[in-house]
Amino acid sequence: MTPRRWRLRRARAVLACGLVLGIGVSSTLAAWNDSEYGGATFTAGTFNIQGATDGATFSQHATAPAAATLSFAVPAVASAMSPGDAVYALFSVKTVNPSMAGAVQLRANASNNAGLGAYLTYSVRTISQTTCNAANFAAGTALAGLAAGSPLTVGSTSTQALSANGANQVNYCFEVTLPAGTPTAAQGTTLTAAWEFTATSG
Structure with missing residues (x-):
């Protein structure tokens, strides 16, 4: 195998790894979540x-x-x-x-x-x-x-x-x-x- 062909395969291999790594990061971000809550206390008034x-x-x-x-x-x-x-x-x-x-x-x-x-x-x-x-x-x-x-x-x-x-x-x-x-x-x-x-x- 010529040095030029070997370098091309290596570049493709690195690129493939980069794609896999990118998919992994995207999956982790999708798992994050957050919540907000609202509530109140109610009391009846009086009349006298x-x-x-x-x-x-x-x-x-x-x-x-x-x-x-x-x-x-x-x-x-x-x-x-x-x-x-x-x-x-x-x-x-x-x-x-x-x-x-x-x-x-x-x-x-x-x-x-x-x-x-x-x-x-x-x-x-x-x-x-x-x-x-x-x-x-x-x-x-x-x-x-x-x-x-x-x-x-x-x-x-x-x-x-x-x-x-x-x-x-x-x-x-x-x-x-x-x-x-x-x-x-x-x-x-x-x-x-x-x-x-x-x-x-x-």
Whole structure:
């Protein structure tokens, strides 16, 4: 074999080795891999309301036995009403902190027509102040379904907005009246009335 032919075979052999080596490197690169992960933690929010009879001292009254006692103005009149008398009381509602936002609706107890309740009428309005009297009631915003002279068993058909985390409060001003012309059969009767403020998150 001539030296020239021998060198050519050797060059071809080196080239062949280079091709094999290149295939091996390509196979190794294809085996590399990597991953990324995404995740999150989820927690349910809370919704809760509280009430106050003075517009400032809020606490929770979550059951009928724990109901707040409305402080009607002129207690002497409220405890011995005569035909034509009207008395007023405040009840304020807001969300606790923390709490999501929602809406609240006034509902009346079906047993509010017992005893003196058969003769009494009422209405409720929202007011911007925390003093509930005849003047502020007259300037307030009426609740749908609660016109003057409504029976105590009738609730409101509208809702009032509650901001999250107690950022606002809704002040309800109650006006309860013993109408003029109430018969003498009402004398000496009593009533322990109850209303519920049902709230829904939203």
